[in-house]
Amino acid sequence: MAVELGGIFDSAIKNSLFKNKSHLQSNYSPQSIPHREKQIESVASIMAPVLRGERCSNLFLYGKTGTGKTLSVLYVRDEILKRAKEMGIEIRIEYLNCKLKKVSDTEYRILAALIEQLGGSIPSTGLPTQHVYSKFIEIIDSKKQLVVIIFDEIDQAVKKMSSDFLYTLLRMNAELSKAQISMIGISNDVTFLDNIDPRVRSSLGEEEILFPTYNAVQLQDILKERCLEAFKEGVVDDGVIAKCSALAAREHGDARRALDLLRIAGELAEREGEKRITVEYLDNANKKIERDKILDLVETQPTQCQIVLYSILSLTQERKDEKENKLFFTGDVFNLYQELCAKLKLEILTQRRVSDIIADFDMLGLINANVISKGRHGRTREIKLSIPSNLLIKVEEILKESLGI
DNA sequence: AGGTATTCACATGAAACTATTCTCTGAGTTAGG
DNA sequence: TAACTCAGAGAATAGTTTCATGTGAATACCTGT
Numbered sequence: 001m002a003v004e005l006g007g008i009f010d011s012a013i014k015n016s017l018f019k020n021k022s023h024l025q026s027n028y029s030p031q032s033i034p035h036r037e038k039q040i041e042s043v044a045s046i047m048a049p050v051l052r053g054e055r056c057s058n059l060f061l062y063g064k065t066g067t068g069k070t071l072s073v074l075y076v077r078d079e080i081l082k083r084a085k086e087m088g089i090e091i092r093i094e095y096l097n098c099k100l101k102k103v104s105d106t107e108y109r110i111l112a113a114l115i116e117q118l119g120g121s122i123p124s125t126g127l128p129t130q131h132v133y134s135k136f137i138e139i140i141d142s143k144k145q146l147v148v149i150i151f152d153e154i155d156q157a158v159k160k161m162s163s164d165f166l167y168t169l170l171r172m173n174a175e176l177s178k179a180q181i182s183m184i185g186i187s188n189d190v191t192f193l194d195n196i197d198p199r200v201r202s203s204l205g206e207e208e209i210l211f212p213t214y215n216a217v218q219l220q221d222i223l224k225e226r227c228l229e230a231f232k233e234g235v236v237d238d239g240v241i242a243k244c245s246a247l248a249a250r251e252h253g254d255a256r257r258a259l260d261l262l263r264i265a266g267e268l269a270e271r272e273g274e275k276r277i278t279v280e281y282l283d284n285a286n287k288k289i290e291r292d293k294i295l296d297l298v299e300t301q302p303t304q305c306q307i308v309l310y311s312i313l314s315l316t317q318e319r320k321d322e323k324e325n326k327l328f329f330t331g332d333v334f335n336l337y338q339e340l341c342a343k344l345k346l347e348i349l350t351q352r353r354v355s356d357i358i359a360d361f362d363m364l365g366l367i368n369a370n371v372i373s374k375g376r377h378g379r380t381r382e383i384k385l386s387i388p389s390n391l392l393i394k395v396e397e398i399l400k401e402s403l404g405i
Numbered sequence: 406a407g408g409t410a411t412t413c414a415c416a417t418g419a420a421a422c423t424a425t426t427c428t429c430t431g432a433g434t435t436a437g438g
Numbered sequence: 439t440a441a442c443t444c445a446g447a448g449a450a451t452a453g454t455t456t457c458a459t460g461t462g463a464a465t466a467c468c469t470g471t
Contacts, residue, residue, distance in 0.1 A: 108450065125427045125450050302453090330415065350455060355416070371416065375464025378414025 016232070017270045017277070023230040024263040026256050029071055034225060035218045036068050039209055043076045046207050050091050050146050051083060055180040058170070058204050062187045063211025066254030069186050070152055072211075077150070093148040094118065098157035107165045110157060111136050114149065137172065140179045147181040154185040155192045166196075170203045213253030219245035222255055223262060231266065235276050240265070243279050247286065261285050294387055297364055298395050303403070304349055308357045310399045311336040312367060313392070316385045329380040330355060344403065358383065 022028050033040065039061075049056045061069045077093045084091045094117050098110060111132045112122045120139045122132060140147055149169075151157065158166065173180060185204050187193075193201055193208070214222070223241045244265075248258030262277075264285035269277045301309065315328045315336060334354050341348045349357075358381060362369040369381040387395055399405075 106451075123428055127428070128449060131449095304453095349453095351415085352417095352456085353454060356454095359416090371461095373462035373464085374414080375462075376411090376413060376466085377464075378412085379461060379463085380413095380415050 017235045017266055017274075018230060019232050020230055021263065021266075023226055024259050024266070026259065029074060030226065030229075032225070033068055033071055033075060034221045035214065036072050036211075039068075039211055040072050040076060042207075042209050043072060044079070047076060047080060047148070050080065050148065050182075051087065051089065053089065053146065055146060055173075056148065056182050057206040058182050059184045059207045059209070060187070060193060060205045061184065061209050061211060062190055062192060064190070064213050064252050064254065065188050066248075066252075066256035066258075067211040067213055068255060069211050073150055073184060073186065077148075091146050091148070092118065093150065095150045095152065097152040099153040108132055110165075115139060118147075133168075137175055140181065141176045142179075144178040147179060148184060149181060150184040150186065152186045153188060155187040155189040158192075158196060166200045166204065170200060214249065214255055215253060216242075216245045216249035219249055219253065219255060219258050223258060226259065227262070230263075231277075235266075236262075237276065237278070240277050240279055240282060243282055247282065260289065264288055290388070291391060294366065294391055295394065295398065297366065298398050299402070303346070305357050305360070306399055306403055307340050307344070307346070308333065308337055308354055309361065309366065310396075310403065310405075311340060312358075312361075312383060312385055313396060313399065315383075327382050327384065329382060330358060331380065333358065333383065344405075355381075 023030070043059070043061070046059050047056050061073065063069055074095065077095065081091065081093060094114060096110065096113055096117070108125075108127075108129050111129075115122045115132070115136055118139050120135065122135060154166075170183065183204060190210075193205055220241055223245055227236050227241065240262075244258055244262050247261065248254055251257060261282060262285075265277050265281040268284055268288070269281045274281075298306070298309065311333050315332055319328060330351075334351050337354060338348055358367070358369060361367045362381075366385070366387060368384040368386045371379065372382045373379045385392075
């Protein structure tokens with residue numbers, strides 16, 4: 001990273017392509033959000049009652065990643081807070097992303113994070129959960145106020161815990177005497193509401209708003225607007241924007257990804273001292289994003305998982321040498337894994353665990369594993385490495401390095 | 406031939422365990438009055 | 439006697455292990471023609 005920054009500084013001083021790069025970063029909130037007028041209006045009208053000092057309905061927003069859910073809600077929040085300040089009303093609207101590392105995935109931590117945002121403090125561990133609950137209620141109920149809590153990526157939280165947590169939170173109004181709370185849930189999983197506790201469903205989903213994915217044309221508008229602010233004039237071709245939005249539209253209309261793509265393409269072009277961004281840089285950026293993601297993933301795996309991955313890697317190469325794409329299975333991986341552990345003098349995890357690790361890799365997209373039945377010869381996973389072949393050598397290096405082979 | 410039952414080699418789930426991290430509490434210790 | 443220290447009790451978490459149960463289809467085994 002240090003190298004990258006150095007390059008940016010150098011060319012930023014001389015002839016940067018960027019006018020203001022922050023406008024392309026995902027945490028930037030633009031003044032206008034194209035093609036989301038309707039949704040923003042809905043959110044605003046649902047939340048408006050808080051300005052009259054009334055509790056607003058619970059709200060649930062859903063749509064795929066990068067469709068502007070978070071952006072829209074935060075925009076409405078800022079507007080409401082601005083207005084409330086003018087009118088001298090006290091409203092608290094807290095935003096919490098359930099997926100952040102810090103928050104992780106337990107009710108304890110979510111509550112702890114909320115308490116912290118509300119100005120209290122709570123140790124990171126060591127307290128009974130009940131205690132944390134009462135502290136939370138105490139803080140909220142300390143004075144007459146309206147509290148709106150926005151849970152971003154709420155599906156992540158529920159996946160790990162249970163919907164009981166949400167139920168308790170939703171019911172909390174009954175325990176509050178002075179204050180009142182409402183909740184806004186944001187989810188990437190469109191089917192989230194369908195498979196949770198119906199009690200939670202009915203109260204969290206008092207109002208629902210769907211954020212549809214952007215199509216290529218809409219993405220193009222968004223990109224154009226941001227480009228005006230982010231890049232200097234004449235740096236970006238129309239063709240580049242078109243291609244960029246087409247690429248992103250193909251991948252589920254994710255605006256965030258489109259912006260990342262453009263930014264990285266810009267950085268790449270800048271580093272090579274180009275005056276304008278061409279289509280090739282987009283392709284390179286696309287590759288670079290993928291590459292960085294995989295390498296980072298591999299690098300940050302715990303040792304045991306790395307050994308499993310290394311086993312898979314070895315098996316892939318072994319089988320490729322022999323015949324064309326002979327597949328292998330969980331059992332093969334586990335055997336090789338055991339040998340490796342013995343060689344490295346590490347303790348051997350159970351097959352049960354290794355099976356889970358393999359399933360995790362599948363989730364992460366490092367491998368492709370299908371459960372198949374080989375009839376009389378049992379049921380197992382058919383495993384295929386899905387790391388692009390140009391990265392294989394690099395990945396192998398990383399693994400060898402960190403395992404000390 | 407056609408139908409049914411077995412059986413393999415794991416997958417998948419749930420519960421229980423372990424090591425580690427952290428707070429809180431109260432007993433024992435210390436130092437100052 | 440008040441302040442301080444420090445070990446032990448409790449609690450939460452991540453990563454595992456243990457135990458239990460599930461599963462899809464190739465194969466073995468019938469059954470009647």
